[in-house]
Amino acid sequence: MMPMSGELSLFLTLSGALGMVAVLLFNLVRRRGREEEAEKKRQRRRGREEEAEKNRQRRIGREEEAESKQERKIRQTVSADPWEINHSSIKLGTCLGEGFFGVVYQGLYNNTPVAVKTLRRGTMAPRDFLKEAQIMKTMEHPNLIQLLAVCTEEPIYIITELMKNGSLLDYLKVRVGRLHLNDQIEMAAQVASGMAYLEMKKYIHRDLAARNVLVGENNVYKVADFGLSRVLQAPPMLCNQTNLYYISVGKAIFPLRWTAPEAIANETFTIKCDVWSFGILLYEIMTFGKMPYPNMNDTQVKRMVPDGYRMPCPVDPYCSQDMYNIMLDCWKENKNDRPTFKTLKMSLRNVRG
Numbered sequence: 001m002m003p004m005s006g007e008l009s010l011f012l013t014l015s016g017a018l019g020m021v022a023v024l025l026f027n028l029v030r031r032r033g034r035e036e037e038a039e040k041k042r043q044r045r046r047g048r049e050e051e052a053e054k055n056r057q058r059r060i061g062r063e064e065e066a067e068s069k070q071e072r073k074i075r076q077t078v079s080a081d082p083w084e085i086n087h088s089s090i091k092l093g094t095c096l097g098e099g100f101f102g103v104v105y106q107g108l109y110n111n112t113p114v115a116v117k118t119l120r121r122g123t124m125a126p127r128d129f130l131k132e133a134q135i136m137k138t139m140e141h142p143n144l145i146q147l148l149a150v151c152t153e154e155p156i157y158i159i160t161e162l163m164k165n166g167s168l169l170d171y172l173k174v175r176v177g178r179l180h181l182n183d184q185i186e187m188a189a190q191v192a193s194g195m196a197y198l199e200m201k202k203y204i205h206r207d208l209a210a211r212n213v214l215v216g217e218n219n220v221y222k223v224a225d226f227g228l229s230r231v232l233q234a235p236p237m238l239c240n241q242t243n244l245y246y247i248s249v250g251k252a253i254f255p256l257r258w259t260a261p262e263a264i265a266n267e268t269f270t271i272k273c274d275v276w277s278f279g280i281l282l283y284e285i286m287t288f289g290k291m292p293y294p295n296m297n298d299t300q301v302k303r304m305v306p307d308g309y310r311m312p313c314p315v316d317p318y319c320s321q322d323m324y325n326i327m328l329d330c331w332k333e334n335k336n337d338r339p340t341f342k343t344l345k346m347s348l349r350n351v352r353g
């Protein structure tokens with residue numbers, strides 16, 4: 001090989017170095033371009049997220065506004081009016097549904113849409129009812145149906161706030177498989193919240209069940225009909241006759257499948273019986289409104305539950321084991337071993353799928 005002259009080798013070294021610098025510069029420019037592109041993408045995504053967040057905030061604002069308007073209207077209705085009113089103060093509208101004790105209508109009271117529960121004659125003594133209703137009126141909580149007024153002359157009218165989506169039982173039945181565990185936890189947690197308030201006030205519901213939870217707008221769930229069963233009595237024509245939910249024992253009436261065994265045995269109700277019923281309500285929520293103890297008749301329920309029989313974990317639809325463990329806690333034989341509603345509210349926050 002010919003030895004290279006000094007100039008030539010210098011030239012080659014320089015041009016090699018220049019080439020490398022050019023490649024480096026090219027790569028740098030390309031990388032910067034990619035980074036800028038990625039940054040733009042990030043900004044666009046952030047923009048979209050911010051827009052979505054703003055929309056969410058606007059929606060929450062609108063919902064809160066609508067809710068506070070409705071709450072304000074209800075408050076005005078409560079405070080501006082005498083507590084006992086005449087039938088003539090109420091305009092009855094369409095029928096919303098029918099229960100064991102009477103028909104519920106949509107109505108107008110002081111130009112406010114309300115629900116009017118009418119009770120069949122003989123289902124309760126007006127004087128007992130008035131006493132109970134006076135206590136019921138003082139119960140105020142976002143997860144309890146607000147009682148607005150009563151007509152204590154027969155037919156007895158119970159006027160409450162109107163809940164657009166009707167009973168939780170019907171709501172669940174038309175949504176089989178369409179709700180997620182989170183929705184079900186939300187329902188249960190709101191009910192537990194309303195019940196924790198009653199527990200704090202030392203008031204017993206006695207008829208907690210999905211049929212007695214009502215659904216409003218924006219996924220609001222409220223407990224209804226608290227205290228009513230204390231004053232209800234089996235009308236003569238209903239004695240010795242069983243209904244889908246209620247059985248009569250002497251003069252009293254029990255929702256058999258929702259009632260704790262000790263309450264049926266000695267006719268004494270405590271908040272711990274409500275906790276038992278809450279466990280059954282969880283079963284209704286997780287099964288989209290199935291009748292508790294399916295495939296068992298009333299006689300079998302009355303005999304087997306006090307003997308220790310408990311419903312198994314629902315499999316179809318699937319029920320989370322965490323949720324089932326809460327049900328079992330509510331159905332502990334010794335009522336003092338059952339959780340409080342305050343604890344239930346917290347346990348529900350930790351439920352996993």
Ligand SMILES: Nc1ncnc2c1ncn2[C@@H]1O[C@H](COP(=O)(O)OP(=O)(O)O)[C@@H](O)[C@H]1O
Nearest residue numbers: 096097098099100104115161162163166167211
């Ligand atoms: N405040 C209310 N707002 C809207 N619908 C109601 C209200 N109260 C009751 N209803 C409807 O009327 C039906 C009958 O209610 P109710 O007399 O309490 O009987 P039950 O508890 O046996 O279902 C409910 O299932 C529900 O659809």
Ligand SMILES: [Mg+2]
Nearest residue numbers: 099211212225
């Ligand atoms: Mg009811």
